[in-house]
Amino acid sequence: DTGVSQNPRHKITKRGQNVTFRCDPISEHNRLYWYRQTLGQGPEFLTYFQNEAQLEKSRLLSDRFSAERPKGSFSTLEIQRTEQGDSAMYLCASSLRGSQPQHFGDGTRLSIL
Amino acid sequence: DQQVKQNSPSLSVQEGRISILNCDYTNSMFDYFLWYKKYPAEGPTFLISISSIKDKNEDGRFTVFLNKSAKHLSLHIVPSQPGDSAVYFCAASGDNFNKFYFGSGTKLNVKP
16 A cells, blocks of 8 residues: 555646646545645545546536546646636545545645746 | 534644544535544545444544534544644545535644
């Protein structure tokens, strides 16, 4: 069990640029979640995959955000035309079954200049 | 639309005493509740969970209580240790586990 891995740990970019984050879940976990966390708040749900299928997506997720999980393995979260309000910690979590707790990665911190 | 609320941003407790962290929720469809602990620069780490069919779950020094009628859960840590100092989040989900809602966290400081 190598844990959930997220890359990069920190991303600094200029407003208007596109960014992509990667999450490698624990290998046998078929459930994968993305969250966003801002200062002083708890993780905010963004989207959920079961294997390669994206089954749930937050209404807060604008069309600038897209996530994929090809072949049900790693996942990517892309933000197009970044805005100041996108600055946050982006967390990925995985679990084997819904009733089992999620294992979180250490997150990718996005800073928009 | 904050469906899970932690109204105490911080809590300070003396080592050896009990820490009680509280969490309220608004959605009666929530079926599964969890507590996570988070240290700076790390992702949240699972502590303990409870399903709606139970009113108590215990794991070592950690006990979670669920009061469904009041839509309230609490986490008891006994005895508290300095290493317990962290931010604690409660979370909730419906029975399909497709979406989890987190509270805003309570920062616990356990003083030696």
